[in-house]
Each structure stands twice: as structure tokens, then as C-alpha cells.
Amino acid sequence: MTRGECDGGLDDIYGAHDALRRLAALISRRARPAAIFAAVTREVRCRAQAATARMIRFESDGTATVVANEGTGGPHVRVGHEWSGFPEAGITSLVWRTGRAVRIDDYRDLPGGGLYVSEGLIGAVGVPIFVHGALWGLIAIGSCAGPLPADTEVQLAEFTNLTATAIATAQGRAEIETSRARIVMASDESRRRIERDLHDGAQQRLVALALRLATLSGHESVLPPVRDKLERTARDLLDVVDNLREIAQGLHPAILSEAGLGPALRALALRASLPVTVGVDVPSRLPQALEVGAYYVVSEALANVLKHSRATHADISAATADGLLIVTVADDGVGGAELANGTGLIGLRDRVEALGGELTVDSPAGGGTRIRCEIPEGGDMVLLAQNPGVQRKPA
Ligand SMILES: Nc1ncnc2c1ncn2[C@@H]1O[C@H](COP(=O)(O)OP(=O)(O)O)[C@@H](O)[C@H]1O
Ligand SMILES: [Mg+2]
Incomplete structure (x- = not known):
């Protein structure tokens, strides 16, 4: 020495x-x-x-x-x-x-x-x-x-x-x-349950009702003015079913559980009312918590683009590198996004941090918005810090 x-x-x-x-x-x-x-x-x-x-x-x-x-x-x-x-x-x-x-x-x-x-x-x-x-x-x-x-x-x-x-x-x-991760997981689980209940319960029954109305309206005893009303009601019911399906999709889309992050992100982009490019370079399946976390980031960020940005174009990318899943959503809109001004972005930050990751918002006024998150693929084990100590007092 x-x-x-x-x-x-x-x-x-x-x-x-x-x-x-x-x-x-x-x-x-x-x-x-x-x-x-x-x-x-x-x-x-x-x-x-x-x-x-x-x-x-x-x-x-x-x-x-x-x-x-x-x-x-x-x-x-x-x-x-x-x-x-x-x-x-x-x-x-x-x-x-x-x-x-x-x-x-x-x-x-x-x-x-x-x-x-x-x-x-x-x-x-x-x-x-x-x-x-x-x-x-x-x-x-x-x-x-x-x-x-x-x-x-x-x-x-x-x-x-x-x-x-x-x-x-x-x-x-x-x-x-x-404990944060536990809260996030519990809320994911209840979203999944609500989605399942909507899909298996309310949605199916509404579809059955609409069919029954359509059949009724075709009956010979039904007078034309009543038939019109019955048919309109059946169509309205089917609109409600669509609405409900959209709500359920936002909760936890089946495509995410069934096909993984890439297809789920592409489906989000297709549904958006502005042009969205998608670049995905991730393994076909990632741990569920990671897929769900990344999906919500993109889903909320894209909803913000539509709601706040006045953008003409958005870009989604997701890729894994060096043990990290990196997801970005960028738009060419008005910028000025602030975590403090709402609950959506803050909720995303909590969710990403619960997975040991980091969420950043880059949104200069007039310069578009870029939401970026990095989540460790394996969930960073807090090496050597978990041991609560051996219960032994000094002799
Ligand atoms: N892509 C964006 N472009 C412009 N402004 C945005 C964008 N995303 C978010 N914002 C602004 O940042 C605020 C916070 O966003 P968020 O937490 O999602 O709240 P909100 O519930 O209002 O969507 C929004 O109210 C909006 O003013
Ligand atoms: Mg929002």
C-alpha cells in the first residue's frame, strides 16, 4: 500500500x-x-x-x-x-x-x-x-x-x-x-378481472339483447314505425357494445396477454386518429409486469398526443438492449407536457419506478413531446440489501 x-x-x-x-x-x-x-x-x-x-x-x-x-x-x-x-x-x-x-x-x-x-x-x-x-x-x-x-x-x-x-x-x-410493486400488481389484477367480467358478462348479454330485438323487429305482427324504433335500438345497443369493448381494451387488452407487446402496440397505433409509426424490436414475450407496464406507458402517452398535442404525427418505439426495455413515444405537437398538471404521467412514473425503471418527459414548448422509459428486464434485484439482519442482541 x-x-x-x-x-x-x-x-x-x-x-x-x-x-x-x-x-x-x-x-x-x-x-x-x-x-x-x-x-x-x-x-x-x-x-x-x-x-x-x-x-x-x-x-x-x-x-x-x-x-x-x-x-x-x-x-x-x-x-x-x-x-x-x-x-x-x-x-x-x-x-x-x-x-x-x-x-x-x-x-x-x-x-x-x-x-x-x-x-x-x-x-x-x-x-x-x-x-x-x-x-x-x-x-x-x-x-x-x-x-x-x-x-x-x-x-x-x-x-x-x-x-x-x-x-x-x-x-x-x-x-x-x-410495496409499490405490490400495489401496481394488485391494480393490474383488478383491471384484468374487470376486463374479463365485461367481456364474459355485460358485453355478451348486450349482444344477445340486440339480437333478440333484431329478431323481434322482423316479426310480421310488428308495425313499421315500431319496427324502425326496434331496429334503431338494436343498433344503439351494438354501439354500446363497441364502447364497452374499447373501455375493456384500455383496461387490459386481450391482445397483450395473447400476443405480447409488439402486436398490442401496433393495435394501439392502428386505433389512433393520426398517423403513428411503430418500431418494435423486443423478444416475442417479456415478463408480464414488463409488458403491461410498457403497454400502459404507450397507451397513456398516445392518449395524451390525441388529447393535448395537436401533433400531425407520432412515433412509438420499443426495444431491448443491455438488459433494459426502452420505450419511447414522440410527437411533433405543441409540447409543454408537465407531470404536475395531471394524473396520467405521474401514474406512469409510479408504475415504471415500481418496476425499478425510470420515466422521463422531454417536452419543450413548441418542440413536440417525447416520453421515454427504461425498465430493467430482470427487475433489478437489490443485491445484498434485503437481509433484515439476524435477530441477535449483544450478549
Ligand atoms: N403529448 C403532449 N403534448 C402536449 N401536452 C401534453 C402532452 N402530454 C401531456 N401534456 C400536458 O401535460 C399535462 C399532464 O398530462 P397527464 O398527466 O397525462 O394529464 P391529463 O390527465 O390531463 O392527460 C396534460 O394536462 C397536458 O397539458
Ligand atoms: Mg393524460
């Missing part, structure tokens, strides 16, 4: 302060948990001028996982893999059993410590990470130069506290995202 890259040591208060500030900035930028864990572990190793630093998470099934590793490699410290084979009297076991900061002054005296001796380590310190009062894991640092300084545990605590805050924040965010 060179100086400059890692000035100071844990007693270098200004250096530690800078490190904590850098980490806090990373956390506030909503960096991924894995990146935060790696950065904390790197800073800790630097500050402590330690040979190795690791962050280890306890799992609810009694195992542990290395979530960050700095200083040495080797098959026993692969990030994301089970952390196993650690000695009974070693740092990980001790922190797990006691929920407290622990230290080893000489691995050569420790039964089972050979693995660490072979990494060149002599001493080590481990400090627990508690999230919302539950033991989540630990940060461990190792030294090749003998026991670590007496205040190492105290100095490390600032870093474990910061890590705990980052984890708690990520967990809170993940919970919000999950």
Missing part, C-alpha cells in the same frame, strides 16, 4: 473524517449496496493501514457471506460466496456468539488459524454491524505486523455505524419498492 492512496491510520482524525465524508456522499447518491460495502471496506483498510479488510454478513440460516474483501484474494474470500471454514475461536464466530467487538492478537496461537497465518496475518479485529438493533454482520481487519492498536475497535465503530445506516436506508427503499 502506498502513502497518498492511504495516508494516516485510524488515529489520523482528519483522514478518517474525509473517508467518512466520502462514504456518506456515496450513500446519499443511492449507490448500490455492493458498491457501498466495497467502498467502506477499502476505506477501513486504508484508515487502519491493515493488510486485509472484509465485510461479512450473517445469514438467517446460520451461514455467513463475504460481501466485500480487500487485501488478499484466495478461494476462501470470494465476494458473494459463503464464508465458511472459519475457526470456532476466530473473529467471525466470536462476533456471531457475543455480538461484540473482538480481537485476535496472534493467529499462530489459534486452533484452526492456519488459513490466516498462510495469508501472512498475525492479529485481527472484528466489529459487529447492527441494523435496527439486529446483528447484521461484521467488519474484520487483519494485520501482518502483530496485534492491532488498542483503539482499533472504537475507531472502526464509526465505519460500522455508517454501514448500518446505509443498509437500513437500502432496506427501507427496497421495502417501499416492493
Whole structure:
């Protein structure tokens, strides 16, 4: 390790302060948990001028996982893999059993410590990470130069506290995202049910009624003026059926479930009362939540084009690239679309964000409107942040 890259040591208060500030900035930028864990572990190793630093998470099934590793490699410290084979009297076991900061002054005296001796380590310190009062894991640092300084545990605590805050924040965010996704799914499900009920119930009965009226009107006992009225009523009924079909289509079109996003978007474009070009380059089927989300984006954006834009032309595109589904709807109308001015676009943003995606609106006055959304194909798993912590209080 060179100086400059890692000035100071844990007693270098200004250096530690800078490190904590850098980490806090990373956390506030909503960096991924894995990146935060790696950065904390790197800073800790630097500050402590330690040979190795690791962050280890306890799992609810009694195992542990290395979530960050700095200083040495080797098959026993692969990030994301089970952390196993650690000695009974070693740092990980001790922190797990006691929920407290622990230290080893000489691995050569420790039964089972050979693995660490072979990494060149002599001493080590481990400090627990508690999230919302539950033991989540630990940060461990190792030294090749003998026991670590007496205040190492105290100095490390600032870093474990910061890590705990980052984890708690990520967990809170993940919970919000999950509950948002649940709400969206529930509303999709009820839209599907209403569509089915309309299709199988009201629509069919109205069609049957219209047929019955048409048959009646043909009966010889019916006088011409009454026949006219009956026939007009039958036609009106069929108009209502069309209306109803359109409403049902807007709820959750059968073509989307049956044929997928491409055909459903083309059908939307065909129904529009202005020229719409469609470019679709997606696999024939995508996960249902993704197809439905993308469909509603296009359906609402196109409704806006018709309602607000005075455009002469619109363009729909949907494509997958680098694990993202990217959908845009653009028009050459008056522009000036504002999320704050309605409920349609805001609803779309909520829906897209619930899928871990992003929706942007570019609509300069006079310059047309472009709605763009990016949705991760696999639904971005919030790696390593879901673990709520192992319920274990300090001994
Ligand atoms: N394509 C567009 N062209 C021009 N203005 C638009 C367009 N889309 C939306 N807007 C404007 O942005 C507002 C917000 O849109 P939206 O949230 O869908 O609300 P609304 O329920 O009014 O359609 C609309 O009221 C409209 O003034
Ligand atoms: Mg709208």
C-alpha cells in the first residue's frame, strides 16, 4: 500500500473524517449496496493501514457471506460466496456468539488459524454491524505486523455505524419498492378481472339483447314505425357494445396477454386518429409486469398526443438492449407536457419506478413531446440489501 492512496491510520482524525465524508456522499447518491460495502471496506483498510479488510454478513440460516474483501484474494474470500471454514475461536464466530467487538492478537496461537497465518496475518479485529438493533454482520481487519492498536475497535465503530445506516436506508427503499410493486400488481389484477367480467358478462348479454330485438323487429305482427324504433335500438345497443369493448381494451387488452407487446402496440397505433409509426424490436414475450407496464406507458402517452398535442404525427418505439426495455413515444405537437398538471404521467412514473425503471418527459414548448422509459428486464434485484439482519442482541 502506498502513502497518498492511504495516508494516516485510524488515529489520523482528519483522514478518517474525509473517508467518512466520502462514504456518506456515496450513500446519499443511492449507490448500490455492493458498491457501498466495497467502498467502506477499502476505506477501513486504508484508515487502519491493515493488510486485509472484509465485510461479512450473517445469514438467517446460520451461514455467513463475504460481501466485500480487500487485501488478499484466495478461494476462501470470494465476494458473494459463503464464508465458511472459519475457526470456532476466530473473529467471525466470536462476533456471531457475543455480538461484540473482538480481537485476535496472534493467529499462530489459534486452533484452526492456519488459513490466516498462510495469508501472512498475525492479529485481527472484528466489529459487529447492527441494523435496527439486529446483528447484521461484521467488519474484520487483519494485520501482518502483530496485534492491532488498542483503539482499533472504537475507531472502526464509526465505519460500522455508517454501514448500518446505509443498509437500513437500502432496506427501507427496497421495502417501499416492493410495496409499490405490490400495489401496481394488485391494480393490474383488478383491471384484468374487470376486463374479463365485461367481456364474459355485460358485453355478451348486450349482444344477445340486440339480437333478440333484431329478431323481434322482423316479426310480421310488428308495425313499421315500431319496427324502425326496434331496429334503431338494436343498433344503439351494438354501439354500446363497441364502447364497452374499447373501455375493456384500455383496461387490459386481450391482445397483450395473447400476443405480447409488439402486436398490442401496433393495435394501439392502428386505433389512433393520426398517423403513428411503430418500431418494435423486443423478444416475442417479456415478463408480464414488463409488458403491461410498457403497454400502459404507450397507451397513456398516445392518449395524451390525441388529447393535448395537436401533433400531425407520432412515433412509438420499443426495444431491448443491455438488459433494459426502452420505450419511447414522440410527437411533433405543441409540447409543454408537465407531470404536475395531471394524473396520467405521474401514474406512469409510479408504475415504471415500481418496476425499478425510470420515466422521463422531454417536452419543450413548441418542440413536440417525447416520453421515454427504461425498465430493467430482470427487475433489478437489490443485491445484498434485503437481509433484515439476524435477530441477535449483544450478549
Ligand atoms: N403529448 C403532449 N403534448 C402536449 N401536452 C401534453 C402532452 N402530454 C401531456 N401534456 C400536458 O401535460 C399535462 C399532464 O398530462 P397527464 O398527466 O397525462 O394529464 P391529463 O390527465 O390531463 O392527460 C396534460 O394536462 C397536458 O397539458
Ligand atoms: Mg393524460
